[in-house]
Amino acid sequence: xxxxxxxxxxxxxxxxxxxxxxxxxxxxxxxxxxxxxxxxxxxxxxxxxxxxxxxxxxxxxxxxxxxxxxxxxxxxxxxxxxxxxxxxxxxxxxxxxxxxxxxxxxxxxxxxxxxxxxxxxxxxxxxxxxxxxxxxxxxxxxxxxxxxxxxxxxxxxxxxxxxxxxxxxxxxxxxxxxxxxxxxxxxxxxxxxxxxxxxxxxxxxxxxxxxxxxxxxxxxxxxxxxxxxxxxxxxxxxxxxxxxxxxxxxxxxxxxxxxxxxxxxxxxxxxxxxxxxxxxxxxxxxxxxxxxxxxxxxxxxxxxxxxxxxxxxxxxxxxxxxxxxxxxxxxxxxxxxxxxxxxxxxxxxxxxxxxxxxxxxxxxxxxxxxxxxxxxxxxxxxxxxxxxxxxxxxxxxxxxxxxxxxxxxxxxxxxxxxxxxxxxxxxxxxxxxxxxxxxxxxxxxxxxxxxxxxxxxxxxxxxxxxxxx
Amino acid sequence: xxxxxxxxxxxxxxxxxxxxxxxxxxxxxxxxxxxxxxxxxxxxxxxxxxxxxxxxxxxxxxxxxxxxxxxxxxxxxxxxxxxxxxxxxxxxxxxxxxxxxxxxxxxxxxxxxxxxxxxxxxxxxxxxxxxxxxxxxxxxxxxxxxxxxxxxxxxxxxxxxxxxxxxxxxxxxxxxxxxxxxxxxxxxxxxxxxxxxxxxxxxxxxxxxxxxxxxxxxxxxxxxxxxxxxxxxxxxxxxxxxxxxxxxxxxxxxxxxxxxxxxxxxxxxxxxxxxxxxxxxxxxxxxxxxxxxxxxxxxxxxxxxxxxxxxxxxxxxxxxxxxxxxxxxxxxxxxxxxxxxxxxxxxxxxxxxxxxxxxxxxxxxxxxxxxxxxxxxxxxxxxxxxxxxxxxxxxxxxxxxxxxx
Numbered sequence: 001x002x003x004x005x006x007x008x009x010x011x012x013x014x015x016x017x018x019x020x021x022x023x024x025x026x027x028x029x030x031x032x033x034x035x036x037x038x039x040x041x042x043x044x045x046x047x048x049x050x051x052x053x054x055x056x057x058x059x060x061x062x063x064x065x066x067x068x069x070x071x072x073x074x075x076x077x078x079x080x081x082x083x084x085x086x087x088x089x090x091x092x093x094x095x096x097x098x099x100x101x102x103x104x105x106x107x108x109x110x111x112x113x114x115x116x117x118x119x120x121x122x123x124x125x126x127x128x129x130x131x132x133x134x135x136x137x138x139x140x141x142x143x144x145x146x147x148x149x150x151x152x153x154x155x156x157x158x159x160x161x162x163x164x165x166x167x168x169x170x171x172x173x174x175x176x177x178x179x180x181x182x183x184x185x186x187x188x189x190x191x192x193x194x195x196x197x198x199x200x201x202x203x204x205x206x207x208x209x210x211x212x213x214x215x216x217x218x219x220x221x222x223x224x225x226x227x228x229x230x231x232x233x234x235x236x237x238x239x240x241x242x243x244x245x246x247x248x249x250x251x252x253x254x255x256x257x258x259x260x261x262x263x264x265x266x267x268x269x270x271x272x273x274x275x276x277x278x279x280x281x282x283x284x285x286x287x288x289x290x291x292x293x294x295x296x297x298x299x300x301x302x303x304x305x306x307x308x309x310x311x312x313x314x315x316x317x318x319x320x321x322x323x324x325x326x327x328x329x330x331x332x333x334x335x336x337x338x339x340x341x342x343x344x345x346x347x348x349x350x351x352x353x354x355x356x357x358x359x360x361x362x363x364x365x366x367x368x369x370x371x372x373x374x375x376x377x378x379x380x381x382x383x384x385x386x387x388x389x390x391x392x393x394x395x396x397x398x399x400x401x402x403x404x405x406x407x408x409x410x411x412x413x414x415x416x417x418x419x420x421x422x423x424x425x426x427x428x429x430x431x432x433x434x435x436x437x438x439x440x441x442x443x444x445x446x447x448x449x450x451x452x453x454x455x456x457x458x459x460x461x462x463x464x465x466x467x468x469x
Numbered sequence: 470x471x472x473x474x475x476x477x478x479x480x481x482x483x484x485x486x487x488x489x490x491x492x493x494x495x496x497x498x499x500x501x502x503x504x505x506x507x508x509x510x511x512x513x514x515x516x517x518x519x520x521x522x523x524x525x526x527x528x529x530x531x532x533x534x535x536x537x538x539x540x541x542x543x544x545x546x547x548x549x550x551x552x553x554x555x556x557x558x559x560x561x562x563x564x565x566x567x568x569x570x571x572x573x574x575x576x577x578x579x580x581x582x583x584x585x586x587x588x589x590x591x592x593x594x595x596x597x598x599x600x601x602x603x604x605x606x607x608x609x610x611x612x613x614x615x616x617x618x619x620x621x622x623x624x625x626x627x628x629x630x631x632x633x634x635x636x637x638x639x640x641x642x643x644x645x646x647x648x649x650x651x652x653x654x655x656x657x658x659x660x661x662x663x664x665x666x667x668x669x670x671x672x673x674x675x676x677x678x679x680x681x682x683x684x685x686x687x688x689x690x691x692x693x694x695x696x697x698x699x700x701x702x703x704x705x706x707x708x709x710x711x712x713x714x715x716x717x718x719x720x721x722x723x724x725x726x727x728x729x730x731x732x733x734x735x736x737x738x739x740x741x742x743x744x745x746x747x748x749x750x751x752x753x754x755x756x757x758x759x760x761x762x763x764x765x766x767x768x769x770x771x772x773x774x775x776x777x778x779x780x781x782x783x784x785x786x787x788x789x790x791x792x793x794x795x796x797x798x799x800x801x802x803x804x805x806x807x808x809x810x811x812x813x814x815x816x817x818x819x820x821x822x823x824x825x826x827x828x829x830x831x832x833x834x835x836x837x838x839x840x841x842x843x844x845x846x847x848x849x850x851x852x853x854x855x856x857x858x859x860x861x862x863x864x865x866x867x868x869x870x871x872x873x874x
Contacts, residue, residue: 068741079591087750
């Protein structure tokens with residue numbers, strides 16, 4: 001028995017580490033501090049549903065209080081106006097969610113629409129009839145740019161969304177079969193006129209960790225990875241989206257959203273307040289009003305002496321909250337499987353788009369602690385053609401229907417802890433990381449095909465690495 | 470750590486004796502060691518007694534509310550309100566058992582917290598509300614005669630498009646008994662008279678529009694609350710489903726759950742979400758905003774946490790049950806952290822008493838503070854945060870790691 005054990009050990013290491021001992025292998029392949037995805041501002045990885053949503057260390061007492069107030073705003077449901085709770089009223093008249101936390105449960109990921117009619121938490125559909133390169137997608141008459149499938153009492157919601165999944169089968173080179181589910185969405189019960197096949201794009205709310213660090217990235221640091229015409233000939237381009245920056249009244253680089261269609265964290269948050277919850281702010285002061293309804297006759301949630309439902313002070317609190325949410329440290333980073341997986345991640349060129357080396361800019365006044373920090377987001381925040389299978393065929397500023405922003409992979413392995421599911425990609429169609437890889441096409445076609453050629457052991461090592469993030 | 474009721478009683482009484490000994494001889498080093506199991510057991514006893522009190526006082530409230538609905542008068546309304554306030558004290562203490570992977574908010578178990586205590590309440594979704602010009606708007610379910618007011622329908626309405634329950638639970642009942650708190654000063658015509666609470670007239674249930682539907686709504690949400698509290702009581706009772714699960718947990722897992730719960734409720738929930746947000750965002754960002762009972766909510770929340778820290782609970786009948794406290798257990802492992810927890814817990818009670826001693830409503834207190842001004846509400850929040858750090862240190866001393874936000 002003992003003999004067998006030694007043979008087994010020898011066999012295991014001979015495949016993975018050749019002549020090195022386990023310790024030697026780890027020493028050679030582990031890069032100092034690689035587990036700290038946002039350097040010293042990383043936080044310990046807790047298990048359980050509170051793994052996300054924790055602040056960077058070292059906030060002042062007042063910043064911590066702002067963080068707490070912002071956290072409350074993020075968690076609590078907004079209600080229809082007028083209400084006694086003056087700081088939480090103004091929801092609707094049409095909306096997708098009552099709280100930020102509906103779509104980003106525990107600061108994590110939303111649950112996609114499922115075929116069995118189970119309630120989705122954090123799924124929506126963007127609509128458009130066309131696209132303007134400067135001002136962005138052109139909304140649909142009577143419906144605007146997003147389908148609100150919920151409403152206050154007495155107001156009709158815009159419509160209901162259904163989904164149907166078709167099974168796609170495939171197999172790895174070693175013969176192991178897999179199945180993917182391809183969704184088709186239908187919009188039914190339109191209450192404001194027929195929609196007539198609009199351009200539509202389904203979305204699931206992503207986890208909201210590390211957003212301040214992305215917000216703090218300079219344009220130059222993102223543009224450094226751009227290769228629009230694939231000059232280096234590696235088959236991977238990478239293009240920055242330029243989008244309308246409301247505050248600056250000009251186009252600036254897009255960083256946030258599935259198509260990089262929001263320029264700043266503030267505009268992303270204010271946009272979500274407005275589009276997802278029907279709340280006005282100084283960036284988006286106009287009520288999202290259903291067609292044919294005179295919203296000036298409805299009660300809004302403006303307080304005395306205020307003209308919007310989320311005044312600047314409230315907005316500033318949630319900004320501190322969002323910007324200060326840290327990224328958990330990686331787990332199991334000093335194991336052979338994870339280190340082998342890391343090597344595969346490089347060898348398969350995943351790292352070309354899922355870039356792991358940035359330094360934040362030096363002018364982030366919202367939270368100066370986030371300046372000049374080395375981060376490993378595993379994203380280049382650029383647009384890439386991801387192939388026809390994943391396409392939504394809906395243009396969004398400079399992004400065409402096949403292009404998506406590379407998703408940051410930090411926190412990937414903790415989504416299951418936080419949200420008790422592993423649905424991934426823009427509409428949650430992938431049921432786990434493996435399926436998400438298999439959906440990659442276009443510029444990632446080669447990387448995916450090389451993944452499919454790996455042995456099962458290697459594939460699992462790559463997944464272990466991804467789960468360590 | 471399975472045990473039966475007889476054994477439980479023995480441990481329970483020896484615990485009382487152990488405490489009375491140590492209290493009487495503070496300078497002596499206790500010879501008898503307390504164990505994690507003793508502390509966990511005491512927690513279970515306190516939790517189940519607290520849930521039983523909550524259920525029983527809520528049933529008494531249900532009786533008063535039914536009497537009010539049957540014969541609405543000033544008197545029956547006042548009695549219904551008093552019964553709500555009394556029952557609320559016991560529920561408020563049970564919030565210390567939240568975020569502990571227990572039945573109240575574990576998605577795989579009952580997870581009825583949202584339905585029981587959701588806040589803020591969508592008042593306009595339920596009944597008429599006052600608009601800014603002094604009139605009222607009737608846009609709630611009570612005024613929508615196309616909706617049949619049944620428990621199933623209200624639950625379904627709440628979950629329409631998301632699981633945020635906003636029209637049921639303690640605060641729905643509170644709203645239907647008190648109505649909105651407008652802070653209205655009829656002499657100066659201003660809205661800064663914090664001494665007044667909501668003052669819904671009993672005629673809302675006799676001559677006003679939708680009186681019958683309002684009564685139905687009140688009955689339905691009261692019955693629903695009773696059902697939910699009954700489930701919690703049963704599952705925590707000796708031999709109950711969760712009590713059995715809890716008693717079978719690995720000691721360190723149970724300890725971690727308990728401490729995670731009180732650490733989080735002390736800091737993230739009460740200090741930050743309830744006190745800081747209220748101070749920063751305005752006078753009606755307080756939980757029992759209709760009845761102006763938020764001070765008393767603070768009393769209940771703080772004492773719920775303290776019950777576990779000091780290992781004792783005062784029942785509705787006035788009896789005191791006690792056993793191994795968190796302080797004792799920590800003291801044995803790390804006297805410094807034990808002493809710190811003791812100090813921080815005492816400071817929290819002291820700051821609570823200062824706040825209550827002002828004799829002002831919570832909305833008035835927070836209207837005089839901001840996040841940098843200090844003041845009694847700020848002080849209580851800081852004490853709760855410090856207490857949570859002491860709980861976190863205590864956890865470390867006991868060999869478990871917890872998250873306090």
